[in-house]
Amino acid sequence: MTDPTGAESTAHTDGTAVRGDRFSGGPARGFLSSLGADARIFEADIAVDRAHVVMLAETEIIDATAAGTILQALDTIAIEGHDALEGGEDVHEAIESAVIEQVGPEGGKMHTARSRNDEVATCIRYRLREDLLEAIDAAIGLREAFAAVATDHRETVMCGFTHLQPAQPTTLAHWAVSYERALTRDTERLFEAFDRTNQSPLGSCAFGGTPFPIDRERTATLLGFDGLVENAMDGASSRDFLLEATTALAGLATTLSGIAEDLVIYANRGFVELDDDYASTSSIMPQKKNPDSIELVRSTAGIAHAGVTGLLNTLKGLPRAYNIDLQNATPHAWDTVDAVTEATTVTAGAIATATFQVETLEAAAGEGFTTATGVADQLAMGGLPFRTAHEIVAQAAQHGSDLEAIRDAADEILEEPLETYCSENTIEKRLDPSQSVADRSSRGGPAPAAIDSQLELLTTELTEHENELEARNQSLVSAHEQLAEVTHQYV
Known part of the structure; x- marks a missing residue:
């Protein structure tokens, strides 16, 4: 020929x-x-x-x-x-x-029968999909660390916060599962980004296809892609897969920043002690143990958000088909995936090796009258309108968080005795943070029975995601082996 x-x-x-x-x-x-x-x-x-x-x-x-x-x-x-x-x-x-x-x-x-336009688009997808699988693996590892904390601390009572103010008693397990659930959604978004990344644009040429009788399906199979980017112009010039992946990673980084902030605050309060591998001392103050690695995790969200912004501003307004502006788009994705994957791995290690101070957590569980909502709920369950119960407990909170303050407020607000709606003995029990947690057995709540249901669900989903990750990894390995085998037939 x-x-x-x-x-x-x-x-x-x-x-x-x-x-x-x-x-x-x-x-x-x-x-x-x-x-x-x-x-x-x-x-x-x-x-x-x-x-x-x-x-x-x-x-x-x-x-x-x-x-x-x-x-x-x-x-x-x-x-x-x-x-x-x-x-x-x-x-x-x-x-x-x-x-x-x-x-x-x-x-x-x-x-x-190809252009650098479709070649580079294929190379970027080829590499990015591997990076996404590494990020997914790191996210699954962090979820496993939180699942272990939840399993070990089903009954460890702690203070839950809103607006950083003591709000209601909860458990360490409830806190841990809350982050595991957020990370599950982050994982799912990364899987979706992988699936859309793993489509082959090879054969699109410059953007207009080719007169040669190429077999695009064959190259896609040899490279382990799940399918084709069907339109040649779209295949050569689109980079929305980069944006989707980087945005998913930025979402994960945002979750990490929340975890990091909690750990910094909890370390400050003595709720948790990070392992020495994830902390450092001051260069001048030898008594200090600073959560430095976690603070860097917190800042990783800035890198990821910058990646999304950089991509959006690079991609906006580009005409079809290929423009070399796209050369400056890819580094935003690389920087983001590297930073977020590393931060996820570090966070998993920090959680897995942290020592949660159970006694300190439980001692702080009732601070700021966190059981107030439980008392109001109990009065409402006895037939008192919730808003009236809320008023009683709110007034009591101004004078103390004990039974006497509640009784005095009820005497002032109600026309009938407090015990018409609830015995004082029952109210006394509801002032106990542990009992308050035990009462909150609704689906998704912190009561141990409710946590068990959540642990069962997350364990099932973790197993499913581990299997999905293994299947995708194995698919890429098989394609690599197939390409090596067929290549050697010619060499």
Whole structure:
């Protein structure tokens, strides 16, 4: 078969073998280059090149001999690594130039029926999906840490807060499950981002497809993609998958910031002691133990939110089809996924190794008259309008949080004795934080029985998500093995 690319140039490592002498230099050359930043997608590009060349050979667009020569060159380049690339506007051009350098003009056949536009879009998706699976794995690990805390502290009573003010008694388990549930939704959003990322744009070419009889389904299968981005213009130019992934990660980072804030406050109150691996001392005040790693976790939300904002502002107003502005979009996603995944892993370690001070938590559970709502609820259950019960307890709170204050307020507000609605003995019990927690057995509440139901649900969902993660990881591993096997048939 004749060379459909018409590649006749001699090889030059500066990229002129690919683009010609007209664009071989100039003051903007370095400004345009993304080669250094592209180290992250070097292995992805090698995989995409291999799959594309195999497909070209299978469809007889290029002959098997040319394919074998190119694939052998790619093996050498893969072994030598990204740092051995000598130049180019980006990693794609640099690899192609290196192939041509090794095998001559025949190497130019590698770029038949594709553009760097669909090539880079495929490489980004190829790498990002792996990063998303790592983020999901970290999120599952953090959920497991919270599930362990909840299991161990079903009856550990503590103070619950609203507006950072003592509000109602709850349990450490109830607190832990509340964050596990939020992290579950974060995990689900990451899975959804993965699924939309894992679609192949390869074969879209510059944006208008190709006259060559390519097999897009074949390259998608060899690269482990679940399907195709059907429209070529959409495939080459869209980066909403980056935005979706980064937004999901920013949501996870926001959850992490809340966890971190709680841990900082709880450490201040003596509710929790972080392991030394997740804290540090002052450079001048030797008595201090600072929750430094958790404070950095808290700040990670800023990195993630900046990633979303950066992407939105880079992507807005771009016309169809491809624009090189997109070169500056991808780093926002890389920065975000790296920072959030690391912060999630650190938080999981901090939670798993933390010592929750049970006695201190329980001693603070009733501070600020946290049982007031429970007393008002009990009066309402005895037939008193809740607003009247609320008024009685609110007035009592101004003078104390004991039975005498409640009795005095009731005598002033009610026309009948307090015991018409509730015995003083029952009220006395409701002033106990532990009893207040035990009473709140409604679905989702903090009572141990209600927590058991929540633990059963979260355990089931954790197992499902672990299995989903394993299935997706295994799918990528199988595709990698299949690509390696079919590649070796030509080399």
